[in-house]
Amino acid sequence: MENDTDENLVAQVAAGDRRSFRCLMERHMPLAIRVAQRVTGNTADADDIAQEAFLRVWTRAGSFDPARARFTTWLYRIVTNLAIDQRRRPLHADIDAAAEVADGGPGPLSQIEAREQRRAVDAAIASLPARQRAAVVLFHMEGLSGREAAAVLELSEKAFESLLIRGRAAVKAACRARDETVGGARDAR
Known part of the structure; x- marks a missing residue:
């Protein structure tokens, strides 16, 4: 069974x-959680979305x-649609926004700069319209x-490329x- 293709397993x-x-589920749950988390920006929602996605795999x-798509493409579509729907619901406070523990890697200043840059990119991606955000993710x-x-x-390649270009430009x-x-705030000091 472990050597079966995804398509055979779905059948x-x-x-x-x-x-x-x-x-x-064992093969693809991490993928589903990762995609959901990146689209929603919320770990707890990502777990729920991944579970709902696999419930839909079971029932559908x-x-x-x-012949139309690989299993992973179908799963990505289910997860992405659920995540976009979740993003449209009212937001709740995210416990993951709490302070992070630093690791033994680069120095504190480098870590702060990298973390701030990552937050800026994450915030920019989070502010994109849902379909642009999904395209970038x-x-x-x-x-x-x-x-x-x-x-x-469920777009043409040209439509996807256009969506991706707009998403990149906005980020x-x-x-x-x-x-x-x-930079202006630093210069004012």
Whole structure:
């Protein structure tokens, strides 16, 4: 079973095989959580979304068509749609926003600068419209090809590329504006 393709496992899940379902979950749950967390920016929501996605895999396995997409593309689509829907709901405070513990890596100043830059990029991505955010996450953070990400978002490759370009431009502009604001505040001291 561990050597079966995802597509074969989904076919077995459609027939009610729980072992095949468990195998798919073991293979792809980390991916589902990671994508959901990156799209929503919330760890607790990401776990719930990943579980809901696999519930949908269980209940809708019969509708999966391996001729149209790979299993992972289908799963990305389910997770991304659930995450976008979640982002549209009212926000709650995120416990992950609490103070982070530093590791033994680079010095404190380098860590602060890198962390601030990462926060700026994360904030810029979080402020994108949901579909642009999903495009940036799937392409840049998850490493999907343009074709795969377009399939996940149910777009043509050209439409996906346009969405990705707008998302990148908005992230760059937000980071540039933040750098100018931070630089101006430093100069005022």
